[in-house]
Amino acid sequence: PAPASRTAHPRGTRSPGAHRERRAFRETGARSRAGGKMSAPSLSSLLRSKHPLSHLPEFAALKSDVGALQRRAGKCEACERRVEASERQREADAVAVERKMRALGDAFRVLSDVVVSELESLRADVTAQRNDLDVVRAQMRWTHGAEAxxxxxxxxxxxxxxxEGARRERRDAEITRRVETVEKANARRERDEADASDAAEA
Structure with a gap:
């Protein structure tokens, strides 16, 4: 009789698992008979076992291969996770670099605007200084002209x-000479008149 833990099936019907187990058992038995290395377990022992497939060396090898495949799959999944993490990190780095480049471009544009503004301010200052210098030069020319x-x-x-001084001196000298001439003439006339008067009295 089948163990209590196994599910009984109606006669003539088999579960897929039992069908695979029986086929594996037949193949194992055939390989055992062909190789003569390992005796096949009996059907009754397989039916009594809770894990009948564990009695088959092929199942153990297959289980080992499946474990190796699972470990390899786990490693592949870990590699994929690392690749995905690297890809996410690369995308994040690319976004950060792009953000920094945009910030740097904005900074360069702002700096360019500041430089252009400073250059325009310097040009305006230079123009104003040149105008002031032209005004100063004009004032200096006027001053030099005024001094000349x-x-x-x-x-x-x-x-x-x-x-005028020389002319006045000459005029004064002429006036003095004329005054002296007039005075001399008056004195001579007075003397002549006095002499005439004396002569008349005599």
């Missing part, structure tokens, strides 16, 4: 003063 005119005026005034 003042020198010419002083020379003219000095010449006029000197000439």
């Amino acid at each position: 005119e003042a020198r010419e005026l002083r020379a003219f005034v000095h010449e006029k003063v000197v000439r």
Whole structure:
């Protein structure tokens, strides 16, 4: 009789697992008979066992292969996770680099605007300084012209003063000479009149 733990099936019907187990048992028995290395377990012992497939060396080898495949799959999954993590990190780094590049571009644009503004301010300052310098030069030219005119005026005034002084001196000398001449004539006339009066009295 089958163990209590196994599910009984109606006669003539087999579960897929039992069918695979019986086929594996037949193949194992055939390989055992062909090789003569291992005796096949009996059907009754397989039916009594809770894990009948564990009695088959092929199942143990298959289980080992499946375990190796599972471990390899686990390693592959770990590799895939690392690759995915690396890809995510690469994407995050690319986003960060792109963000930094945009920030750097904005900073360069701001710096360019500042430099352009400073250059325009410097140009305006230079233009204003040139205008101031032109005004100062014009004032200096006017000052130099005024100084030259003042020198010419002083020379003219000095010449006029000197000439006027000389003319006045000559006029004063002429007046003095005329006065002296008149005085001498008056004195001579007075003497002549006195002499004439004396002569008449005599």
